[in-house]
Amino acid sequence: MSAEGERSTLDGNAAGGLLREVFAFDATVAPTTCVGCGRTRPMAELMLYAIELGAILRCPSCDQPVVRIGRTSRGLWLDLRGATTVVAADPATP
Amino acid sequence: MTTTTRGFSGRRRARPEGNRVPPGQFVTDDFPVLSAGPTPRTPLEKWTLALQDGGSLAGRWTWEEFQSLPQTEITVDIHCVTKWSKLGTKWKGVTIDHLIEAAGLDEPPEPYLMAYCDGGYTTNLPVEDLIGGKGMVATHYDGEPLEPEHGGPARLLVPHLYFWKSAKWVRRLRFMEHDEPGFWESLGYHIYGDPWREQRYDGD
Numbered sequence: 001m002s003a004e005g006e007r008s009t010l011d012g013n014a015a016g017g018l019l020r021e022v023f024a025f026d027a028t029v030a031p032t033t034c035v036g037c038g039r040t041r042p043m044a045e046l047m048l049y050a051i052e053l054g055a056i057l058r059c060p061s062c063d064q065p066v067v068r069i070g071r072t073s074r075g076l077w078l079d080l081r082g083a084t085t086v087v088a089a090d091p092a093t094p
Numbered sequence: 095m096t097t098t099t100r101g102f103s104g105r106r107r108a109r110p111e112g113n114r115v116p117p118g119q120f121v122t123d124d125f126p127v128l129s130a131g132p133t134p135r136t137p138l139e140k141w142t143l144a145l146q147d148g149g150s151l152a153g154r155w156t157w158e159e160f161q162s163l164p165q166t167e168i169t170v171d172i173h174c175v176t177k178w179s180k181l182g183t184k185w186k187g188v189t190i191d192h193l194i195e196a197a198g199l200d201e202p203p204e205p206y207l208m209a210y211c212d213g214g215y216t217t218n219l220p221v222e223d224l225i226g227g228k229g230m231v232a233t234h235y236d237g238e239p240l241e242p243e244h245g246g247p248a249r250l251l252v253p254h255l256y257f258w259k260s261a262k263w264v265r266r267l268r269f270m271e272h273d274e275p276g277f278w279e280s281l282g283y284h285i286y287g288d289p290w291r292e293q294r295y296d297g298d
Binding site (some may be wrong): 017049051053054056058063064065068069070071072073074075077080 | 128129131132175176193213214258277278280281282283294295296297
């Protein structure tokens with residue numbers, strides 16, 4: 001089968017429900033893995049450096065910026081490239 | 095030998111005569127400290143500054159070697175994107191022109207540059223905003239060695255752009271073929287950051 005044939009006919013709107021589930025989580029308790037050292041801890045245990053430009057949450061083990069947020073006139077810019085994964089609580093899981 | 099030159103000047107723009115404060119800024123006598131992380135304290139004996147052409151090393155200086163390069167003194171106004179401006183600040187350091195010359199390069203090899211710092215901070219600049227006396231690596235402020243809180247032992251100084259471009263704790267300058275966003279530039283801040291055009295955020 002060609003690559004063209006494998007392409008989904010659905011767009012991101014079809015994932016709306018799932019995206020709402022994923023992004024409605026309490027980030028402070030979400031296990032977050034640092035790209036620098038591989039350690040996993042809830043975001044609440046990262047170190048916060050908040051200044052007017054934005055907020056940087058760094059790994060307490062290796063100082064790697066894990067979560068970066070820029071505060072601008074056009075919204076809050078979230079950059080998670082310092083996190084390999086963020087685990088959102090699944091509302092369906094007790 | 096250490097030579098001291100004057101006459102370093104930023105990009106000149108048409109603006110009302112005598113107006114030194116860009117739109118939306120207020121003047122402060124303080125020197126606010128904004129850092130996105132802990133203050134690195136690299137011992138001078140371990141400090142080096144590297145100049146890179148893409149992936150290859152074009153020059154590297156120890157602290158002692160850096161001090162022996164031509165030193166330039168400047169007095170300039172600085173403008174932070176958080177809206178404070180500080181007028182008549184005095185700096186000393188090595189201009190990017192002198193660094194390029196000290197590396198044995200006839201001219202900058204690429205049109206853009208990324209500055210890399212202790213603590214992981216980065217910022218991107220067009221090379222034309224660094225040469226011709228427009229940018230330096232500063233080691234002294236107001237006649238004293240630059241304090242760690244303000245970027246010591248050495249910070250980039252590009253006074254005609256918003257001050258986040260004047261990266262603290264600079265350790266490596268890499269020439270690059272294409273412009274790439276640095277630390278704040280990838281978080282919604284303007285790719286260039288001209289205070290006279292109020293280029294604070296992406297899209298300004």
